[in-house]
Amino acid sequence: MQMETLFAAIDYRDPIWIAVAFTFGFLAVQLRLPPLVGFLVAGFVLNALGAEGGAFLGEMADLGVTLLLFSIGLKLRIRQLIASEVWGVAGAHMALTTLLWTLLLMGLAALGVPIVAQLNWPSALLLGFALSFSSTVFAVKLLEDKDDAAAWYGRLSIGILIIQDIAAVIFLGVSTAKVPSPMAALMIVAIIAARPLLGAMLNRAGHGELQVLMGLVLALGGASLFELVDMKGDLGALVIGVLLAGHPKANELFKALLSLKDLFLVGFFLSIGMAGIPDLTMLAVASLLLLALPFKAGLFVWLLTRFRVRIRAAVLASQALTSFSEFGLIVGSIAVANGWLDEDWVVVLAIAVALSFVAASALNARADDVYVGLRARLHRFESRERLVGDEPLQFGDARIVLCGMGRVGSGAYDALAGSQRRRVIGVDINPVVVGSQRAEGRDVRHGNMTNPDFWVQIDRTAFQVEWILLAMPTLRANLTAARLAREWGFRGRIGATAKFPDEAQQLRRHGVDAVFDIYAEAGRGFADHAEALFSTDRGADASTAD
Numbered sequence: 001m002q003m004e005t006l007f008a009a010i011d012y013r014d015p016i017w018i019a020v021a022f023t024f025g026f027l028a029v030q031l032r033l034p035p036l037v038g039f040l041v042a043g044f045v046l047n048a049l050g051a052e053g054g055a056f057l058g059e060m061a062d063l064g065v066t067l068l069l070f071s072i073g074l075k076l077r078i079r080q081l082i083a084s085e086v087w088g089v090a091g092a093h094m095a096l097t098t099l100l101w102t103l104l105l106m107g108l109a110a111l112g113v114p115i116v117a118q119l120n121w122p123s124a125l126l127l128g129f130a131l132s133f134s135s136t137v138f139a140v141k142l143l144e145d146k147d148d149a150a151a152w153y154g155r156l157s158i159g160i161l162i163i164q165d166i167a168a169v170i171f172l173g174v175s176t177a178k179v180p181s182p183m184a185a186l187m188i189v190a191i192i193a194a195r196p197l198l199g200a201m202l203n204r205a206g207h208g209e210l211q212v213l214m215g216l217v218l219a220l221g222g223a224s225l226f227e228l229v230d231m232k233g234d235l236g237a238l239v240i241g242v243l244l245a246g247h248p249k250a251n252e253l254f255k256a257l258l259s260l261k262d263l264f265l266v267g268f269f270l271s272i273g274m275a276g277i278p279d280l281t282m283l284a285v286a287s288l289l290l291l292a293l294p295f296k297a298g299l300f301v302w303l304l305t306r307f308r309v310r311i312r313a314a315v316l317a318s319q320a321l322t323s324f325s326e327f328g329l330i331v332g333s334i335a336v337a338n339g340w341l342d343e344d345w346v347v348v349l350a351i352a353v354a355l356s357f358v359a360a361s362a363l364n365a366r367a368d369d370v371y372v373g374l375r376a377r378l379h380r381f382e383s384r385e386r387l388v389g390d391e392p393l394q395f396g397d398a399r400i401v402l403c404g405m406g407r408v409g410s411g412a413y414d415a416l417a418g419s420q421r422r423r424v425i426g427v428d429i430n431p432v433v434v435g436s437q438r439a440e441g442r443d444v445r446h447g448n449m450t451n452p453d454f455w456v457q458i459d460r461t462a463f464q465v466e467w468i469l470l471a472m473p474t475l476r477a478n479l480t481a482a483r484l485a486r487e488w489g490f491r492g493r494i495g496a497t498a499k500f501p502d503e504a505q506q507l508r509r510h511g512v513d514a515v516f517d518i519y520a521e522a523g524r525g526f527a528d529h530a531e532a533l534f535s536t537d538r539g540a541d542a543s544t545a546d
Contacts, residue, residue, distance in 0.1 A: 017042075017051070017057070018266075020046060021042045021266050021270055023038075024039065024042040025038035025039055028041070032365060036265075036361065037357070037358050037362075039266055039269035039270055042270060043270040043271065043274045044274075046270070047274045051274065057267050057270060057271050058267075059267075060266070060267025060268075061265075061268035061270075063264040064261060064263075064265035064267055065137055065268055066234055067219050067257060068140060068141070069136070069235075069237045069241070070215070070222070070238065070241040071140075071254055071257060071261055072136075072140060072241060073238045073240060073242040074241045074251070074253060074254045075149060075158070075245065075250075075251075076241070076242050076245055077245060077432070084307060085309055086160055086163060087159075088307055089300070089304055089307055090160040090164055091163070093160075093300060093303055097128070097132040098125070098128040100128070100295075101124075101128030101129075101131045101132065102121070102124045102127075105119055105127055106119065108288070114284075114285070115342070115345070116285060118342060123341055126335055126340060127331075127341070127345070129171070130325075130327065130328035131289065131324060133324070133325035133327045134160075134164065134320075134321040134324075135323045135327075135353070138323050138360065139158075139320045140161070141265065142320055142361070142364050146476065148316075151429045152313050153313035153316040156304075156309065157317045160321065161321070162238075164327075168330075181230045181231075183229050184230070184231055187225060187228075191225070195244075198243065199244065202214060202247060202249050203249065207252065207256075211249075211253060211256050212256050215253050216260075218241075218244070220237070221240070222240035223236045223237045224236070268326075272326065272329075272354050282344060282348050282351060283351060285348050286352040287355070290352060290356060293323075293324075293356060293360075294322075296321075300314070300318035300321055300322070301314045301315055301318045319360070322356075323359075323360040324356040325353070326353060328349045328352070332345050394462075395458070395463060395465060396423075396425075397423055399464060399467065400423070400465065400466065400468075401426075401427060401467070401469070402424060402427070402471060403428070403468070404427075404428060404471035405426045405437050405444055405471075406471065406473060409469075409471035410437070412471060413426050413442055417442075423443075425443050425445060426443065426445070427444065427446075428445075429446070429447070429448045431446050434446045449485070450477050450480040452484055455485070455487075455488040458488070467493050468494045468495070469494075470482060470512075471497050472497075475498065478496045478497070478498075478507060479507065482507065482510050483510050485511075486511040494511060495512065495513065495515070495516065496512045496514075496516070497515075497517075498515050498516070498517055498518070499519065503515075
């Protein structure tokens, strides 16, 4: 039904919206900002020109959010949510920021600030609760663009966001008097029982368009099932994704849906920018709310470090979470419908959310530079105790370090371990990958070579590494690791993988000695393998003929 509504809603104006979104997204990329900043600006421009978000834009945004939460589920492990640094920080931050926002808003009301002056304590508490949330859509999109969703701080951020989403579902149920149907528990049990069947179907769906269609069916089907029993549909997509998270093809399905999800999310960011037409008073109030974002980020850093999270992970997680949430718009709409707030607050919240996205995008674009500049001052907040699994990495007598243990990295590790007398160690940021690699007999450590602190903690006196090979999936990660290695003082050889010729040129400019084009090297390897095999066959045929 959702797809039918989407196609029925398309009209002649939609190509213009798409063209405007592309234009501003392209300009944002040229300014080294995430394209979503351009999409938000496009929404403002369309709004100023009198355009209104219709059914097509709304359905497009809903599909994007549903696919995003399904994708989150595919990467999520339940144990991430039960860690004290996740639920403890999420709960404490929500409680403290709700209280502080309430006090701030009532202080502004006492000063007679327009729009705010009409608030009372209950309405201020409601707005404080709405402003305490961080945007799941925005944060996860940023993490994916940086290829950091699997990094320690990325998994920590997503865990906190999931706890917030659970709180949001509870609030929506209470505020709208929408209690889950008695059939909800039975439906959840049935979905869990169907997990083996879903896994078997995913195995037989292949690797092409059928796999993408199955992902759509699972995401939209999970959302529809939850809505049937009066539960939040997006939560259903998340649950279905979590059920498949441990499947061998979960990561492949995630990658297959990536472009489709990103396309639909354009509608979400456009709709935020087109939420309403503000006047100067609304803009001023939204800007005042924006001034409190640094405190929100600082509180995240302080709480995370109290839970023994290292300072860099705490800083990067706080930057990913430093935004207002689209959930605030939902709270505002419910409050207006129930007569708790004036309708002007919906527009104020929409502007505040959009401006927070722009500010957070600019901040995250320079996240590493900000951390390096403040590292000396920030480290005094770091706890001396370490979380389990967060201990400093030791290389021992290794001569070769291979970073990124996907298929390329695993193949390179096996080849080097078999042909070199030098000891080889693998490094990967994903603990699940590390566990599976160790189970297959490879010496792989959990670490992030794009983290400046990774290099600071290395014992130089015992460091004997001669080669560093970078096989991470993105150019940005390989460039960052190569730059940090050279800045740390590594004088050995660095090799890196690349997918395109322009990537190879950038890697060489940043101190990489040898660049390997994945596709070209695969072609040469295939030809060498075929030649060796056919030569053996010809020798066998000649011997038989003799």
